[in-house]
Amino acid sequence: MKERTPLVTHIFTADPSAHVFGGKIYVYPSHDIPHDGEDDDEGGEYIMEDYHVLSLDSLDSECVDNGEALHMRDVPWVGRQMWAPDCAYRDGKYYLYFPAKDKEGIFRIGAAMSGSPAGPFIAEKEPIRWSMSIDPAVLADDDGRFYMYNGGLWGGQLERWQTGEYVPDPPASDPDSPAPGPFFAELADNMISFKEKPKTVTILDENGSPLKAGDEDRRFFEGPWMHKYKGIYYLSYSTGTTHYICYATGTDPAGPFTYRGRILEPVIGWTTHHSIVEIDGRWYLFYHDCELSGGINHRRCVKYTELFYNDDGTIRTIFPYD
Ligand code: FUB
Numbered sequence: 435m436k437e438r439t440p441l442v443t444h445i446f447t448a449d450p451s452a453h454v455f456g457g458k459i460y461v462y463p464s465h466d467i468p469h470d471g472e473d474d475d476e477g478g479e480y481i482m483e484d485y486h487v488l489s490l491d492s493l494d495s496e497c498v499d500n501g502e503a504l505h506m507r508d509v510p511w512v513g514r515q516m517w518a519p520d521c522a523y524r525d526g527k528y529y530l531y532f533p534a535k536d537k538e539g540i541f542r543i544g545a546a547m548s549g550s551p552a553g554p555f556i557a558e559k560e561p562i563r564w565s566m567s568i569d570p571a572v573l574a575d576d577d578g579r580f581y582m583y584n585g586g587l588w589g590g591q592l593e594r595w596q597t598g599e600y601v602p603d604p605p606a607s608d609p610d611s612p613a614p615g616p617f618f619a620e621l622a623d624n625m626i627s628f629k630e631k632p633k634t635v636t637i638l639d640e641n642g643s644p645l646k647a648g649d650e651d652r653r654f655f656e657g658p659w660m661h662k663y664k665g666i667y668y669l670s671y672s673t674g675t676t677h678y679i680c681y682a683t684g685t686d687p688a689g690p691f692t693y694r695g696r697i698l699e700p701v702i703g704w705t706t707h708h709s710i711v712e713i714d715g716r717w718y719l720f721y722h723d724c725e726l727s728g729g730i731n732h733r734r735c736v737k738y739t740e741l742f743y744n745d746d747g748t749i750r751t752i753f754p755y756d
Contacts, residue, residue, distance in 0.1 A: 438754065440726050440735035441488055441497040448734035449518030449657070450488075450720040451571065452711040455528070455551040459713060461488040461497075461720060462521045462530065463736050468727075473704070477589030479732040482516045485532065487552045493713060493738070503553030504530060504546050510559050511544065513537040517590075518657065518707060521551065522572040522580055522625065529625045530555045531582065533568040533590075540600060541591050543570050543584060545626040564631045566600070567592045567617065571709070573660040573667075573687065580625065581687050583635065585616035586656030587674060592616075609648025613637070616658040616671065618688055635669065636690040637682045645693060650676045652693050657707040660687070663717075666747060670697055672706045679708050679721070681749060696751045697741070704731045710741060717741045719752060 435441060441450075446466035453460050464482050473479045484505040489498050506512045512534040519532040530546040530553070542561030548554060568590040573581045585592045592614050593604050607614070617632035637645050637654060645653045655674025660667060669691045670681040677700035682691035698708060703724030711718055719741040727733030742750045 435490060435493060435495070435497055435738070437739045438737050440737060441490075442499055443726060443735070445486065445499065446727065446733040447486070447488070447736045448705070448722045449569075449707040450722060450736040450738075451518070451520040451659075451709045452718070452720040452738070453521060453523075453551075454711060454713055455523055458551075459490040459493065459711075460521065460551045461490075461736060462519045463488060463722075464516070464518050466732050466734050468733055473731055475588055477515075477517075480515060480517060480589075481732075484516065485519055485530070485553075485555075487521075488736070489552060493718075500552035503548075504532070504555045504557060506534065509534070509544060509546075509557040511536050511542070511561055513539065515541075517541075518569045520571045520709075522574055522621075523551070524574075524580065524625055527625070528553075528555075529572075531570040531572060533570060533584070536561065540566070541568050542566065543582075547626070558626055562627060564619070564628055566595050566632070569657050569707075571659045572621065573662070575687060576662070579687075580621040581660065582619050582621060582628070582632075583616050583658040583660050583669065584632075585614070585654070585658065587614065588655075590656050592656075607647045609646060611647050612644035613647040613649065613653035615654055615689075616669075633688065635688065637669070638690050638692045640693070642692075650674075651678065652680060659709050661710045661712075663743065664747065667691070668710070668749075670708065670710060672708075677701070677704070677706050679706055679719075683747070694748055697749050698752045699754060701754050702729050703734060705734070717743070721754070723754065
């Protein structure tokens with residue numbers, strides 16, 4: 435596959451979570467459905483109903499669409515909008531984590547299981563207890579523990595959980611107040627439940643103060659991803675309204691993390707969403723844009739490009755069309 439070109443063109447794909455399982459590359463994207471409806475601030479245009487797992491033997495090979503891996507018709511609790519998923523492997527089983535609105539219109543995270551990284555996956559009948567909001571990403575840490583990071587503002591409903599309870603119409607946040615962070619929870623040994631209620635992760639500025647809600651160039655919006663490089667935890671995420679992929683680093687998986695910079699400048703389209711994975715000793719960014727559809731926000735395509743670290747552990751900013 436060529437860098438910075440769509441991995442597949444026969445369907446629209448977004449939100450790629452990439453992993454190496456058994457020496458092969460697997461990409462878990464959302465599957466955008468074309469329609470003629472309007473965009474809105476709640477993400478109503480993202481009406482996805484199923485997942486297809488993509489795979490590549492290596493970055494030089496063609497990308498294979500392994501077909502439908504899970505459909506909302508087979509998940510009893512789901513009402514609509516199956517958004518950005520991720521996958522984790524433990525003890526011979528693959529676990530797909532996915533956000534969707536339940537029948538009441540509240541985003542929850544579901545889990546589904548398979549013996550194959552390409553699926554098909556069998557979903558649990560209920561969402562994960564205490565789960566809320568969108569965009570799960572799971573880190574398999576070196577010590578055998580698994581952590582989920584997730585959340586998203588606006589259509590992702592993160593503002594609605596700031597009291598710990600679901601509030602359908604929360605007051606607008608003060609731009610000088612600390613920005614809502616993503617949720618963090620350790621997965622239990624069964625991989626389909628949390629050990630305890632998710633906590634909020636804090637992202638600090640260079641002075642050790644929490645990033646503010648009005649700091650739209652740097653604060654968390656959606657699409658968290660966690661990877662480890664040379665023993666340091668790298669939390670990366672989209673800034674949404676300003677369309678950057680940024681990152682923050684820390685020494686504890688639960689945070690706090692300190693803002694370090696930008697990984698990806700804005701792409702064609704409103705959303706930006708990514709994952710970072712090591713393949714054969716080099717590091718890659720998987721991301722999406724709307725190039726394939728000529729800029730239609732809900733018709734996206736997933737791509738990859740190499741990512742480079744500086745000697746001090748900072749990441750070189752990627753300009754996607756240079
Ligand atoms: O794909 C639907 C939503 O758009 C995702 O959950 C967000 O991260 C954004 O990419």
